[in-house]
Amino acid sequence: MGSLGRAAPPQATLAKPGQTPDTGRMVKQMDYKTIREVFQRFHRAEPEPKGELEHVNAYTLLVAVALSAQATDAGVNKATRKLFAVADTPGKMLELGEEGLVDHIKTIGLFRQKAKNVIKLSRILIEAFDGEVPNSRAALQSLPGVGRKTANVVLNMWWHYPAQAVDTHIFRVGNRTGIAVGKDVLAVERAIEDNVPVDYALHAHHWLILHGRYICVARKPKCGACIIRDLCQFKDKTQ
Numbered sequence: 001m002g003s004l005g006r007a008a009p010p011q012a013t014l015a016k017p018g019q020t021p022d023t024g025r026m027v028k029q030m031d032y033k034t035i036r037e038v039f040q041r042f043h044r045a046e047p048e049p050k051g052e053l054e055h056v057n058a059y060t061l062l063v064a065v066a067l068s069a070q071a072t073d074a075g076v077n078k079a080t081r082k083l084f085a086v087a088d089t090p091g092k093m094l095e096l097g098e099e100g101l102v103d104h105i106k107t108i109g110l111f112r113q114k115a116k117n118v119i120k121l122s123r124i125l126i127e128a129f130d131g132e133v134p135n136s137r138a139a140l141q142s143l144p145g146v147g148r149k150t151a152n153v154v155l156n157m158w159w160h161y162p163a164q165a166v167d168t169h170i171f172r173v174g175n176r177t178g179i180a181v182g183k184d185v186l187a188v189e190r191a192i193e194d195n196v197p198v199d200y201a202l203h204a205h206h207w208l209i210l211h212g213r214y215i216c217v218a219r220k221p222k223c224g225a226c227i228i229r230d231l232c233q234f235k236d237k238t239q
């Protein structure tokens with residue numbers, strides 16, 4: 001979750017722009033020079049950051065991202081390794097059918113609704129998109145179970161468009177550090193687009209998500225191991 005000891009979604013963790021989700025203290029949007037230094041360090045540490053959802057083509061990436069809502073990437077990968085071995089195209093997914101799909105993904109939260117959506121979106125891909133995954137946000141978001149975040153992940157990871165999908169990790173990191181300050185996920189998405197230098201924009205999503213997942217974690221950030229500690233504005237850094 002996006003804040004200390006709270007279970008509310010990220011949208012609810014900030015009352016005002018510029019307040020960290022953890023403390024409520026004001027954090028200013030980082031200036032250009034500092035934000036550039038942040039991303040230079042991320043780049044030096046990991047020049048080609050990768051997402052952790054396993055996939056073999058655009059379709060399986062779309063399905064994996066749709067399945068990952070409120071689930072861990074590791075949990076999704078465990079289920080999809082066997083699923084994608086038998087259904088890696090919309091046609092094969094329809095052949096597998098909803099109950100067959102449920103059998104593969106029942107370890108993932110909300111699996112019944114997700115199975116319905118994957119079957120529906122597979123049918124729509126065949127009927128309206130020649131079986132291909134579209135590469136516009138509007139077309140992606142017209143598919144069942146595909147919201148702005150899922151569409152942005154597909155645009156970024158498959159089409160290499162610098163779309164910024166903001167999840168709970170990125171929302172927290174952006175507001176704690178000052179890299180991208182905003183009161184809700186859309187505002188943080190805009191803050192990343194507006195402030196991250198364009199040469200770092202494509203990989204910003206993965207640098208921020210991995211930083212939030214492994215270093216700037218929700219409950220006790222690992223500030224002692226953080227490569228941007230001196231640039232971060234968070235007032236309650238750990239030792």
Ligand code: SF4
Pocket residue numbers: 176177215216217221222223226227228229230232233234237238
């Ligand atoms: S110093 Fe701490 S709070 Fe700031 S980005 Fe690093 S881990 Fe997060």
